[in-house]
Amino acid sequence: MRCYRRLLGISYTQHITNMEIRQRISQAIGRHDDLLTIVKKRKLRWYGHITRSSGLAKTILQGTVQGGRKRGRPKKRWEDNIQEWTQLRLSETVRAAEDRERWRELVDRSSVVPQRPSGVMG
Structure with a gap:
């Protein structure tokens, strides 16, 4: 604001x-578009792009890098957001991302942000 x-x-x-x-x-x-919608779309598109590729970004995104995190509350991961937005399990998102057309449809459906009631300030 x-x-x-x-x-x-x-x-x-x-x-x-x-x-x-x-x-x-x-x-x-x-x-x-609302800012949150733009962020969701870009994040979902990038996830699909990286999932179809093979490289360092995919290795990091999938969490196959050795090591661990410090104790405490687990941090929110990219995959957590993807699962929350698409309402699919991780294995299903990987399969969906392999098919570009299906993934595009999923991105369009999942990135919609519900409108706030008119009286709610944000």
Whole structure:
């Protein structure tokens, strides 16, 4: 929101709501995807690309590098996000990524972010 306000030349002292700022940005740039949607799409596309390849990135992504993590709560992994967004098990995502057309459809379906109710600020 700070970036949007700066782009529009609006300071916090002017007491303009975040919803009003979003409306002004939408009017200025037209229809656009939500930032979270863009991040999901790019992450899913890259996952499919790397899954179809064979190289260091695939080795790192699949977690086959030796070593371990420190104790404590496990960190969220790329694969955790992929499974959460696609609603598929890891083995199913790997098989789906091998078929580019199927993966593209899955990316389009999985990257949709539910809209917030109009009264919720974020």
